Structure formats: structure tokens, C-alpha cells
Amino acid sequence: MSSPLMTRVLASFADSFDAAPTTVVHAPGRVNLIGEHTDYNDGFVLPCAIDYHTLVAAQPRDDMTVRVVASDYGDQLDEFRLDAPILPVQGRADQAWINYVRGTVKALLDDGWPLRGAELAVAGNVPQGAGLSSSAALEVAIAQAFKSLQDLDLSQTRIAQLAQIAENRFVGCNCGIMDQLISARSTAGHALLIDCRSLDVSPVHLDTDIAVLIVHSRVKRGLVDSEYNTRREQCEAAAAHYGVAALRDLDEARLVAGRGDLDELAWRRARHVVTENRRTLDAAQALAAGDMVRMGALMAESHVSMRDDFEITVPPIDQLVEILQGVIGPAGGARMTGGGFGGCVVALLPENLVGAAREAIAAQYRAPSGEAASVYVCHPSAGAGPVALHGHA
Template identity: 55%
Template sequence: MNLKEKTRALFAEIFGYPATHTIQAPGRVNLIGEHTDYNDGFVLPCAIDYQTVISCAPRDDRTVRVIAADYDNQVDEFSLDAPIVTHDSQQWSNYVRGVVKHLQQRNNANAFGGVDMVISGNVPQGAGLSSSASLEVAVGTVFQQLYHLPLDGAQIALNGQEAENQFVGCNCGIMDQLISALGKKDHALLIDCRTLGAKAVSMPKGVAVVIINSNFKRTLVGSEYNTRREQCETGARFFQQPALRDVSLEAFNAVASELDPVVAKRVRHVLSENARTVEAASALEKGDLQRMGQLMAESHASMRDDFEITVPQIDTLVDIVKATIGDQGGVRMTGGGFGGCVVALIPEDLVPAVQQAVAQQYEAKTGIKETFYVCKPSQGAGQC
């Protein structure tokens, strides 16, 4: 039974009437462009065929009732006429409540009424594949579709980001929500994180998007993420610019020795990564997998040596994949760092060899068993 059938069946069983709509919003993987989003830079993600699915129906009152199928059918119920506050014990509820609260602030508070919904998803949690953004965009799309709210995908994405930053209390850039809302089948999206402009970039035929979770438990990710942001802001102030987006590599190289050495390394990563990301979009469009692979390798080295966010387990995974594929594609760490996943772009016929090499070597070298996902670049949020 797929997620649509599962949520529709559960909806009818629990609420006693059929759902009118089923909405999906995908997770994502970032092919290149890491820690550039909060520096007003460029990213190149694609939506993946793992998603959050919500079967829903409008109510004729002001109550929102939510069932989380993946959490033993836990229930949340709240009124649109009372102040929406955080839930004491159910963290998943806060993503739903935050999205609804920010939708109220963004629209006339009476622009929409109550909703019944059943939520389920298969985006792996804690793997850096944006299960939270997928949930936020799915909930936003539910209200937009049921009540015909005048919101486009970018606005639904921004609403989700606001909910995560201000209501849930987690700092995040805009990329995750934007690709979930705007993803396009068989394409990646080159996103300008300053203007939120997005350009669809076609993916070469016969290329698989492989995601391998190192299953190394990320512990430093929150504190170190905030430190990296501060270091980037310090760098931008040094150049008297609003963001590192506005600094050229030439300007940086001329004065790099005057910067604090650690800040200089962080800045160099962001500037070089922005340039790589723009070039990667054109390499993908031309189907130049060899150049894409070189850019991904440079990106990984920059994250390892300049931004210092990889861990030995991730570097080991990258080395195993690289040794198997040679110059036929690319591999790098993806996501915030300190564990999480690597992403590889490889010809489909090489997938079994890569899977076998990783299975034979990774656990033997690290003592941890990986999880292997083969994904397709998928469509963004909408009815399913």
C-alpha cells in the first residue's frame, strides 16, 4: 500500500468520511552548493521520490485535527480562533502548528477554515534529506489548495522557513523548502538564495542520484552550524558587504592574509563553492558528467579542508565510491556536515558495483552499517 492509499484509508477509518484531497511534498538532496544558502549564494538541489503525504478535507468550523500515522496515530487538535502555541510533548505537532500560525499572519486570519488531515511520510529522518521542510511545504500546500489561498510555491516555502525559524526554533536557510515546493521531475534546480529565482536544469538521461547515509550520529551539527554562520558574517563585515555573495575571489585573494586564518578558510569555501555551483549547473545541462564529478570532488575537498565539516566516516564513504566510479560521475558529502549523507551522481549501470563496494568496505572500516538510497529527481509539492 502506497502512502496515498495508506493515508486515505486511515482518514476514512478515523474521521468516518472520505478525504477530498491528497497532497505530497518531497524531500531533497543538494547536489552541490553547501553552506552557501545563508550567504545569499547559489545551490543546486533536486527533489527526490521520498515524500510527506497528507490526505485531507476542509471542515465547516475553525478546528484543525491532525493524525500522525508514523507516530502511532498520535492526534493534535487546535483552534484557529485561539492563539497557536507550541505543543508540550509532540515535536511533530509544532511543524504543523507553526505553518498554520504563519499562514494566518501571511493571509487574512479568516482566509481559511478548519481542516482534518492524516500525515505519513517516507523521507528518512535525521539523514539531512529535509523531512521537516517536506512536512512544512505539504501542510502549507494543503491549506493553499483547500482554501484557494493566493500563494505561489516560493511563498509556501518562505512560510515553512519562517515556521521552522521562529516557531520551531531551528535556524535554516530557504533551500530545503524551496526545492520541495518547486522541484521539477527529471531536473535539478539552480536556486539563487538572494532573489529566490530558480532555473530548472535538466539531468542527463541514465544517471542515478544515489544517497548513502553514513549513519554516523551527528552531534556537533547545531553548535558548529551556528559558529560557521558567525564566521561567514564576520567575513562579510570585513569586506563591508551585506553577504559573502557580494565578494569576488579576486578581492578575497588580494587581502586573505589580513583575515583571521580560520575565517579566511570559511570565506574561501563559500566563494569557491558559489562559483562551482553555477558551473555545475551548466555541466549538468550539457550532460558533462566528468566535469560535474570534478566539481563535486572539489566541493568535498573544500568542505573537508576549508569549511572543516566532514568526519572520517564521511570521507571514507566518499573514497570508496570515488574508487569505484573513477571519472564516471561524482560524489561528495551533502547537507550540514558532521555526519549525515553523501550524494553521488553515477551512470545507472554502475549502481550495483557502487552498492557492493560500499557494502563490502564501509562497515569493515568504520564499524557502522550504511543505508543506501537510489533516487529519481522528482516533482515538487502538489496533489497526488
């Protein structure tokens, strides 16, 4: 756990509430190794949590008021009551965090959990607007804080589901379950193969000599305002054409055989999802076996499919993938990760190639704005839970 982050959240709590918290919890961000836009199609994804987190310091109140301070936004304070309607705020962009908090609390209440008031301070170091699920980390951390404060008999899977409900219904982004589930349930040292229909999870060991390299293109993306919801609608239309509940239920042979009069665009969207599901299952096997040549090939195929069939990459992202593939060769792979239209590239590569990858990116890449890319070397992290206060108080 990042000590500067802990110091910051404790300072915010003390400055805002003139007290020390009774509990601190964390929830990690995530990077998806393969399996993009398959989650809301009831398919398979293979993310890993990263060692960038949201922390929530908390103490209970003896009334129905919730007070939340955001360290990352100049200690902005939001206050609302549990016994009154919880409504979204319409305000400045730097107030968007409020709706993720309020939406999660409302989802907990709507699910029947008898919440009491609380004072919360929030701080995070998950890069925002980069496709690394800073929003899911915030939602999961808020639910985890109430679970810990009140000793709720609330499963980690249910936390993820309620966090997803908050984002879908309160914030207005129709994301799938992947981001919240990996944040809530991940295992240190492992990726997590998730069946997004059953919510079954299988840890997949990642060799310790393989680095998870995340490169932020500095092309910012925002899912609520992007074409993410449009892609989801196109997938649902394709599933309806084939008469299946979700594209998860198609294989490639049936995809081709039943095309009929399905328009070209919807068919290509469906082809990406169907082939990506197969690639994700193959990738879990390759990763578990330490077969990085196979894993790299599958990541390359995934990127091409996102670029050509799903059309969610942009030229700076394609350039970053090409630079990384040139450095890594057959020893690993690189692909766009996240919702698309900017954000990040993820690479799996031997630790001894990290320096060369950094150098190549610094020498060959600039965002359209002229900015250099940001590079993060990550390690698969544990999922949400309490953090020991010993040594920090």
C-alpha cells in the same frame, strides 16, 4: 507516487476522522548535488527533489480547529485553534513533528491568509535525520494542503518562504531557503539551479542514464542542536568584515585581497562559501552539457572544501566519499550533502555502476555503531502539489 504511502495516509485519516479526505497533497524531500551552506549566504545551490515524499490527506472543518494525526508516530494527534495563540510544544522527541506543523500554520496566518479549520493526516517516507529535508517536505506539504483545501492564491515560492519562516522562527533552525524552495518548485527529470537572493530558479536537465545515489552513513545529525547556527554566525561575521551584505557578493580575488586581520577560522569559512558559489554555477553548466567528468571534479572539490575549510564532514562520511569515488572514477562524482556532521553522501554515476557502488559500500563500510549504510537510488521528482485520489479511495 508510492502506493504503500498513499494507503498508509488514507488509513490513518479514516481511522482518526472516520471519513475519507477531500484532497491529498505531496511534497518531496531533496538532495543537494552541490552548493552547501551557500543558501543562507544569498548564494547558489543545485538540488534536485527525490522520489521520497510527505503526503497530507485533508478535509475542511466548519470551525477554527485544526486536528492533525501523524501516521509515522503511531497516529499521534495534535489539536489547536486558529483563533488562539499557536505555541510550540515542549515534549518528547517523537512529538517534534508538531512544531513543524504548528509553525507552518502560524506563518500562513501571520502572512494574512484567512485559514479555516481542517483535519489532516500526515505520512512520509523521506528518511529522517539524514539531511534529505524531511522537515521541509512536511512544512511545504502542510502549506500545500491548506492551499488546496481553500483554493488559496498562494504561489509555490511564497509557500517555500513561509515554510522557511516556520523553521527559522518557530522551530528554531536558521536554515536557508533551498530545502523548502526545491520541495515546492522542482521539475521532474531536472535539478534546479536556485539563486537564493532573487529566488530565481532554472531547471537543469539530468540525463536519464545518470543515477542519483544517496548513501545514508547511519551517523545521525540534528541541525537545531548542531553547529549549523554557529557556521551561519561565522559567515555573517566574515561578510561584515568585508563590508558586504552577504558572502555571495565576494569573488575569490577580493576574498584574498581584503583579508586583513580576519581570523583564520572565519576566513576559511568564507573561502568555502565563495569557492562553492563558483563551483555551483560551473556545475550547472557541466550538468546541462552532460559533462560528467567536469561535474565529478567539481563535486570532489566541494567535498574537500567542506572537510577542510568549513569542517562539517566526519570520518565515516569521508570514507563513503572515497569508496564511491573509487568505483565511479571520472564518470561522475560523490560528495557529502546536507548540513553536515553525519547524514548522507550523494553520488552521480552511470546507471551501470550502481550495482558495483552498492557492493563496494556493503563490503567496505560500517558506521561507528556497526550498522551498514542505507542506499537509495533516486530520480529527480516533481515539486509539491495535489495527488489524484482516483484508484485509492
